[in-house]
Amino acid sequence: MFHVVQHQPVRLLTQTNLSSTWLKLMLSRPTALVWIWKSWSSSHSLVGNKNIILMGPPGAGKTTVGRIVAQKLDRPAVDIDDDVLEAAWNTSVSDKLRDVGSEQFLEEEGKALLKFSASGSVISLTGSNPMHAASMQHVKRSGIVVYLDVPTAVIMSRLQSMKVDRIVGQAPGVSLKDILQFRKQFYQRWHDIRVLCAGGVSAEAVAEKVLDAVKRYQNSQLETFVSTRSSRSEGSTGRDSDKYFSDVITEGLAPDGGLFVPQRGLPKFTAGEWQSLIEASYIERAQVVLERCIHPADIPASKLAEIIGTAYGENFTCSRIAPVRHLAGNQFLLELFHGPTASFKDFALQLVPHMFAYCIPRSCNYLVLVATSGDTGSAVLDGFSRLHDTDKQRIAVMNFFPEDGVSPIQKWQMIGCQKENAWSVGVKSDFDFCQTAIKQLFTNPDYTGFLTVEYGTALAAANSINWARLLPQVVYHASAYLDLVQQGTIPFGSPVDVCIPTGNFGNILAALYAKRMGIPIRRCVCASNENNVLTDFIRTGVYDLRARKLIPTLSPAVDILKSSNLERYLYMIAQEDGQLVTHLYDQLENQGHFQLGRDLLGRLQQDLVAGWCSEEECLAAIHSVYSTTGYILDTHTAVAKVVADRLQDRSCPVIISSTAHYSKFAPAILRALRIAEINQSPVSQLHLLSSYGPLPPVHWGLLETLKKRGHEDHQVCAADMSVLMSHIETLIQSHFMKVL
CATH class of the missing domain: 3.40.50.300 (P-loop containing nucleotide triphosphate hydrolases)
Structure with a gap:
C-alpha cells in the first residue's frame, strides 16, 4: 500500500x-x-x-x-x-x-x-x-x-x-x-x-x-419534476411525493392531467461548452447533453453511454445520424429520416425503450399505450421490439392510430412492425380522439387500479407527452447548429432560425428548449398545413377549437388540433404559473377556446412566428425543389419549405426540419412529380420512385419492412372508450400472466 x-x-x-x-x-x-x-x-x-x-x-x-x-x-x-x-x-x-x-x-x-x-x-x-x-x-x-x-x-x-x-x-x-x-x-x-x-x-x-x-x-433531489398544472408554492412537498426522471419516464402523464417538467428547468451550457462540441460526433454530443439532463442516480453515465451507443450506433443509415444539407440560398435541411422507420420519431424511440426498461421496477409489467397520427406508431413498435428478450416479457406496446387518417404506407409499416410484444389497432376516428382517449385512461384511477390489481400491469406512455421523448430531440437541434459552425457556414454565436412542420408541438418545443440551453436560435417558425390552429394562435393569442374540424391532408403528422406539448411551453413562458395553465386548459376543455393575455402573447411572439401551407402549395414545393435541385422533399418538409419561403427575412440562415422520408408518402410524391398513375401497391410505388434515381435514395429499411410484412392483419375498433379498454385487457391477458 x-x-x-x-x-x-x-x-x-x-x-x-x-x-x-x-x-x-x-x-x-x-x-x-x-x-x-x-x-x-x-x-x-x-x-x-x-x-x-x-x-x-x-x-x-x-x-x-x-x-x-x-x-x-x-x-x-x-x-x-x-x-x-x-x-x-x-x-x-x-x-x-x-x-x-x-x-x-x-x-x-x-x-x-x-x-x-x-x-x-x-x-x-x-x-x-x-x-x-x-x-x-x-x-x-x-x-x-x-x-x-x-x-x-x-x-x-x-x-x-x-x-x-x-x-x-x-x-x-x-x-x-x-x-x-x-x-x-x-x-x-x-x-x-x-x-x-x-x-x-x-x-x-x-x-x-x-x-x-x-x-x-x-444530490438527486435537486432534479425533481413537477406538473405544468402545479403552482410554484406547491412544488415538492416531501421526499415521498418527489418525482424523478425514472418516475416520469414510466408515468408519462402527471396525476392532475398536466405534463411533467423539470422543477428547476433545463441546464444551461456556456458558449465555451457548446464550442467544445463542434468537432464531436453526434453520439458524443448526445451523451454530453443527455448526461446534463438526466441525473446519474436515475441512469448512470456509463449506462447512458451504452444506451446511446445501442440507439444510434448501427440503426441509422447515415453515419452522421442527423446530417445538415444545404438546400438553396441560406436554407438548410436537417435530415431526420435516417432511422429504421424513416422519421424523426426514431431519434427518441430508438433510445427511450432502453431507458424505460432500465428505469422501471422489476416487480411489475408495463403496457405502453401510444396514439399516433402516423410516424410515432411504427417508431414505437420498432424501438420496443429491439429490447432484450427478458425485457420484452414484461413490457408490451399497444398502438392506436386513426384507421383512415394515415397514409397507406404508414399503415402498412405500422402493421408490419407488429411483434410478439407489440400490436397496432386502427380506430374509426381521428388522432385527436386517440390522444384524448389515452389521456382519459391514464387519469382513470379505477381502471388503472384494476389493471394493477388484476394483472400486475401498469400503464405507461410513449407519446411526446412523455418527457423522455423530448430530450433526444433537443440534441439534434443543437447538433444542427454546431454542424453549421463546423462547416464554416456561420461563426459560433451567429443566430439561425429554425422552421418546423408542427402538429403536437413536441419537435418545435425541443428547439425552444435548445434555445434556452444556449443554442443561438433567433426564432422558431411554426409551419402548419390546413389544420392551422397553431398559426392562428401564435398570431393572435387565441386558441379556438370551436367550429373547427380536422381536415385530412397529405401531411398527416400535422393533422392535429389539440397540441399537447404547447402546455409545456405556456408553463415556461408563464414563469411556471401552474394555476394559469390549469385555468387556460380548463377553458379549452369546457368552452373550446382560451386567450392569452397581452404580456404572455408578447413573450410567445418573441420566440415564435407562424404560417400555413395549402395542399396545392405543398405539392408545388415538392415539384419545384425537385426540378431545380433533384432533391425530393416529403410532404411535411414541403409544408415547412413553403412557410420558410414566406416568412424568412434572409438576414440569417434557416434550418428546415426534414421530419420524414418521402418514401412514406409515395402516392403524394408521385402526384407532385407528375410521374405516373398511382393505383399500385406501396411496394410498387417505391420501386417506381427508385427507378428515377432520386436524391436521397428510397429508404431501404422501409422498403424491406413493406416487402416482408405488408400483408399482415391488424385489429380495427370503434371510437368508443369501452371498446379500447376491452382491447387493452385482451392484450394484457394474452401477453402477461394474471396475478393470483
Missing part, C-alpha cells in the same frame, strides 16, 4: 492537524473555531470518505485541477504519476515507458494502481489508467470518477507546447490524434461525471465546475 502524499500550498485544517488546531483555538479564539469547524464539516460532508478521482487525456490538467480541488475541500491531493508510479518504480514515467514499451507499461501501471488505496482524497489519474479494466474497477469503488473532457484539438495543442509527440498505447503509424480519439471509449466507460473543459478556461474555473458537478452528483 502506498502512502498518500499531501500537496499543501495553503492548509486551513486537515484531519492530521485537527486536534492541535482545536486546542489552540479553544484557548484563544472560540468564535474562529466555530467558523473553521463548520467549514471543515461542510467540505467533508460533500463526499464523506469517498475519493474524487479526476480522469482524462494527458494535458487535460488533472494534476493542476486536482490540487486546486483538494485545497478548496481541504483534502489530500494524490497524483498517480508522481506519488504512486514514480515512487514505486524509482524512475520517471517517461523513462519507464521508453524502457518497457506501451503494452508492458499498461500492465505494470495497472498492477501499481491495484495496490494503491486511499480515502477522502482528490486523486489525479494518469491518462492511460482507464485502459486497464481491473485497476479502474478497484479505484472506482473508492470514489467518484470525474472525466475532464477537453476537445482533442486543445489537447493536441497543449501536448505540442509540452513537446510530447507520443503517448502510452500509441503504436507505430498511429497518429497522436487517433490514439486520443481511441482512448475516449475508456473515459466513457468509467466516468460518473463529465466536466466540459473548453480551451482557454482557467484551471481555477475548471475546479469550480468539478465541485459543482460533484454536488449535483451527490
